[in-house]
Amino acid sequence: MSTPAIALDNLTVTYNRHPAVHHVSGALARGSLTAIAGPNGAGKSTLLRTIMGELKPAEGTIRRAVPSRNYGYLPQAADINRRFPVSVIDTVVTGAWKRAGAFGGIGLAEREKASEALVAVGLEGFETRPIGSLSSGQFQRTLFARLLLQNAAVIILDEPFTAIDSRTTQDLIDIVLRWHGEGRTVVAVLHDHEQVRSYFPQTLLIARELIGWGPTEEVMTTQNLKRARALAERWDENAPVCEVPA
């Protein structure tokens, strides 16, 4: 078996010493399409942010086949200033950062790729619209167009379909499936269990600690989901020091 795209080894991430991700081990195979599921507060976003290098593990390690700055990352409710006067096409073109960097020229070829990406997400003709005038669905399509332009081997999506209507969701899921077909490694945090079961072959179910990680139908069992809910709600302000051996 080839080296995995991302391998987690006994990963623990804490806030004020309380674990948000607790002793998680496993690997994301190259080219896999994985859903991350779990109740609110289960540490899904924390896990992704740690994989992106934004948070430091309290314990354990992450091994990445390529550095995280080459990943395509769509954070949850991206803290984007939507009132900033920038057009849709310019937002999409920032996806060329890996090739152009801070100073390199962005030629006609990149512009054309950006236009094609806009067509692919169904935003043809929106090129010069300011991002402030878009609906949240259109804006999410714009961010997907940027991900298309980034052409990343690993794509990480944090709740990409929250507050998006069903047609937009379907269009964006088609793009995710296209990425999977192209052999990219895709990870997405999802709340809709139907979406997980229908489109994602692999699932990582987490409730701070790992409940299950593998083929979706084996992980998303009623029993596992019940256990996840119970574990996520457990919180003890005066919890003792964790004694699980590394």
Add this chain to the structure above:
Amino acid sequence: MSAYDLFIAPFMDYGFMRRALVACLCLALGAAPIGTFLSMRRMSLMGDALSHAVLPGAAIGYLVAGSLSLTAMGIGGLVAGLSVALLAGVVSRMTVLQEDASFASFYLISLAVGVLIVSLRGSNIDLLHVLFGTILAIDNNALTLIGTITSLTLAALAVLYRPLVIDCFDPGFLRAVGGRGPLIHGLFMLMVVLNLVASFQALGTLMAVGLMMLPAAIAQLWARTLPAMLGISVATAFISGYAGLVASYHLELASGPTIIVSAAIIYVVSLLFAPSGLMSRYFRRPHLAN
């Protein structure tokens, strides 16, 4: 009085008016775009705080040089401004205080120390000069300093434009792709301080941000794209400078405040009549079909 006497003669007849006009042109080219980026980063008041922070450095420069040497005061101001910006950044990273709170604390300390130093040695006239500027006293050395700062600013903006813009509207993306956001932010703050030093030579520490923030606010009222905003901010800053100098010459007013009042008049007119201004609320145009 002919139009020539009114609008051109002051600059033909007097060297100090010419130097003041060139200083205004430099400030317009450098400070106004910086102000536009500041307000795009929601840091409008940060510029104000930093401009006060420049004071003790300027005062020490004034004491060391023994006179109103704009160069010595400029260098002192630069050191003081940068120290406050750095300290505020460090404190906000190391403690629970947000960056604006630590800025507020440091600029108040800085302002108080500055006024103390000036009052210790200088007369009240000198204090007034430092606080309100001496645009008509700008000599060739000071003009060289201001011109250099403007050239550096324009070059830096040209080079940093892309990461700066991305850092303004999507800092998370810049972080994810390894775009060195903190470095960009630091370089930008350096440009803010440099332009405040240039500006305080002309307008004093109290009004140094005037040609930075008012044109930026005006530009946002009229334009919807960043390049247009930057252009409008430069144009309005220069027009304010020119109009302020002409008005102060003929009406025998203090020139620094007159320049800022000129900008303020453009601002109020813009508030009323710009596309998104107040008048559009009272004279609604019919909505479109699609």
